[in-house]
Amino acid sequence: MESIELDEADLRLLSLLQNDASLSNKRLAELAHVSPPTSLRRIKRLHALGLIERQVALLQPDRLAALTGHGLTALVEITLERQGAEQLQAFEDRAVADPAVQQCYRVSPGPDFVLVVHSRDMPDHLALSQRLFTSDANVRNVKAFFSLRRAKFDPRLPI
Structure with missing residues (x-):
């Protein structure tokens, strides 16, 4: 580096x-x-230098919800059956390519990944689950925690 x-x-x-x-x-x-x-x-x-990744507008979800509906935000823990470098990378590649995945973290200890996902509604979340989790034979366990209220969201890093 x-x-x-x-x-x-x-x-x-x-x-x-x-x-x-x-x-x-x-x-x-x-x-x-x-x-x-x-x-x-x-x-x-x-x-x-890559210190500024990109510049975006942060939307206020509660105000936008009045126009588009709230949708569902979930934090999802994923544990894979096999955690070899190739299997971890294959799942990560699929997760980050899906537009419903807002954030993807490879974590340790515990599950292998934690995702923040957003779906229009429960049928849309079911389609996401089938796309990313059910169809992948290497996914051993999935736990989804649905957000009831966002108390804080701040993307700023301390400087």
Whole structure:
């Protein structure tokens, strides 16, 4: 892995972008105490280094639900029968390719994977279960925990 050096200005820019990626470059520069050209150059560098993965809009699920329906969010534990590198990678590849899977974690100890999945309704969740779990002979155990209420969601990393 390459050596990456960050100074206080880089860290301020990263922190500001985590809070509001829609800020103009001029405003980011003001808040980070750098010039606009410096801000733009540093942000491009942070993207090129892969420190900024992507910029997205975070939707408010309860407000969106009034228009599209709440759907179901579940945390799903998956234990595989065989945990060889090839089997783990094969399941992970299938899980991350499925659009219903919002997050996929390989974990230890306990289950092999924890997924955060979102489905329109119970029939859609059943289709997801059949697609990812039932049809895979290597899946030994699946436990789904359905979310009743999201008390906190914060994708920011501490800097």
